[in-house]
Amino acid sequence: MTDSRTPQESITALAAAISGVIRGGFLVKHHAPPTVPGLDHGALPVLFTVHEQQRRVSDIAAACHTDVSTTSRYVTALTRLGLVSKAPDEQDRRAFVITVTDEGRQTVETLRRQRAELFAQILHDWDQADLDQLTADLERLVTSVDTYLRNHRTTKGA
Structure with missing residues (x-):
């Protein structure tokens, strides 16, 4: 530097x-070891987003910065695998609310634990201050990227 x-x-x-x-x-x-047979890695952001809170498909797409049709395909795949469930939205019966299942919650927790173990191995020789600084800087970067994407989103699929 x-x-x-x-x-x-x-x-x-x-x-x-x-x-x-x-x-x-x-x-x-x-x-990384496979977590669920047939789980597409591309669906993981959807699973992690629904793990945070139940949402409509359009809200998941916005949070993941993907189009609704792609998000809908991932939701269908995650539903088939038993990781999320769909229920009619109480506010708008034409829409569905997607909720993580117990199996989905367990999958997210397993993935987070595996990732933490992997990064502990990769960063084993870093001191705590450097880890804390990198984490803070990456969190700030993620916020900036999310803000940029929200402000520059096209209307396609959103």
Whole structure:
């Protein structure tokens, strides 16, 4: 790290570092033990979002920054696997509310535990202050990305 970078050089270096993290994430994903046979990794953001609170498909799509048709396919797959359930929305009977099931909740908890164990191995030589700083910076980045995506969302599928 150097203080002599221009703002543009810093952004370019950050983009390269994030690309490396994403690439590493794909590699780590392929080394992770399967949690539920037939579970598409693409459905995980939907499962994690519903785990936070029950929602309509359109609200899940907005939270995951995906289109409604893709989200609906993931909800159908998660329903078939018994990880979420669908019930008519009390406010609008044309819509459905998606809720995590006990099996879905257990799957999320297992995934979180496995991820924590994996990152404990990867970051075993980091001190607590560095872990805390990285966590804070990543949480801030996620908030900024979410804000950007909300503000720049197209009307397609939303």
